[in-house]
Amino acid sequence: MSIRPSRSVRRRRSRTRDLRRSCWLRGEVRDGWEMPEVGDEVEVHYTGTLLDGTKFDSNRDRGTPFTFNLGQGQIIRGWDQGIKTIKKGENAIFTIPTELAYGESGFPPTIPPNATLKFDVELLSWSSVKDICKDEVLTEGEKWKNPKDLDEVLVKYEAHLEEGIVISKVEAAEFTVKDEFFCPALSKAVETMKKGEKVLLTVKPQYGFGEKGRPSSGEEGVVAPNATLLIELEFISWKTVTEIGDDKKVLKKILKERVGYKRPNDGAIVKVKFTGKLQDGTVFSKKGQDEGPFEFKIDEDEVIEGLDRAVLTMKNG
DSSP states (O other): OOSSOOHHHHHHGGGOTTSOOOOEEEEEOOSOOOOOOTTOEEEEEEEEEETTSOEEEEHHHHTSOEEEETTTTSSOHHHHHHHTTOOTTOEEEEEEOGGGTTTTTOBTTTBOTTOOEEEEEEEEEEEOGGGTOEEEEEEOOSSSOOOOTTOEEEEEEEEEETTSOEEEEEEEEEEETTSOBSBHHHHHHHTTOOTTOEEEEEEOGGGTTTTTOBOOBTTBOOBOTTOOEEEEEEEEEEEOEEEETTTTOEEEEOSSOOOSOOOOOTTOEEEEOEEEEOTTSOEEEEESSTTOOEEEETTTTSSOHHHHHHHHTOOOO
16 A cells, blocks of 8 residues: 555546645644755655544554655645645644545555545655755756656766866766665756756755765766765656556566556457566567567466566557
8 A cells, every 4th residue: 555646546637626625734743843845855654544543554564764755746645735734743634535635546455435534644854955956947847747766767967066167977877766876966856857857956965975075086076075066957858667566576667658548457368579588688588579469368377477467557559
């Protein structure tokens, strides 16, 4: 179970903009007045229940804090609206109506359709986007989607010191969002960006190279301890990566997007092309190429289970 929005709920967002939005909050207020803003990285503990008290999810049971970026579509809308109203250390109860949660579809089998939900949330900490600082948006991005932790992004950047010395310049760098590349600021910034967006970042030392700085290496320049960096960053594109199945043992990276929502069901007969490789790139199987598409029936043990699972999530093309 997750408080991230389901696919069907994300599709309905554009159709529910005119709905009356409501989210009630009560809780224990702590000292301090600052609250997280859109784009901030937030860390929380939470327990989710139905109105009758039935618990459907709790990260407290898993023993690790839940982290997400506020206002980036990574969680249900009731959370995006509610979390930005509480302070660090505050414990609150959110009562979230169905149109700001999982709507008519629910989240089977734990959340029924049209369910109002309650969340006991404690805001443990948050890191502000002000620490990275989008000083200036040079070019606006496309659409509303942002990449997630597992996605592979392609960026172009030029980093220099405050006095103007260029320390790194890369025309095409590809990396997984959750994996640190060059410096922590790149991953944190790209999570708040859209495809085609170009920004100028002012990067404080804690999101750069910190107290130790960095020695020169090849064409990469030296960075002094506690140096602030200026990075011109362009978000070129990304490939969506998702985990398939309850055990999340199959990773799916989309190489070519397709529009629409239709996907095959269990028992459907599908036609595919595929190439099977080992991790070192060795090809062990190739079907559906010159001889025409390879045909099989889903969930009939005609292919490996991982391929069965993956095809169920795909659209035509």
